[in-house]
Amino acid sequence: MPCGRVERIDVGSQFKVAVGRRNLIPLVPALALIGLTFIADKLPAPQAAASTGPTVTQHTPQAVDALRRKMADRKKEATEKRTQGRRRSIQEDRRGHEGPGRQGQLDHKQALVKLNDLAKQLDRASPETRR
Secondary structure, eight states: OOOOOOOOOOHHHHSOOOOOGGGGTTHHHHHHHHHHHHHHHHSOOOOGGGGSSOOHHHHHHHHHHHHHHHHHHHHHHHHHHHHHHHHHHHHHHHHHHSSSTTTSOOOHHHHHHHHHHHHHHHHHSOTTTOO
């Protein structure tokens, strides 16, 4: 058995890669899109849509003002409801203290708890409603 050196085979010379027109076919759509973008930039924009009516920028300030008015009204209503609720709770507390004899009066601990609850409610209130 002959033990010899293995010769090196030159694969590149046996199988040549040929670049032809068929290899360029996938590039055609990409080149067409690039060409269309340059052509589309040169076309004038349609002017008919601008003259149909007021633009969005003219409507925006009116809408913003209307929304601001609505928000201000809702804020007033909310503060009025809060103050009415507080007034009712204060009146209820007074009624509890004004009862005849000991029946309407709260004992000392219950009064302190009630006062602490009222203080917490005031702390949670926004600075605008405190006056």
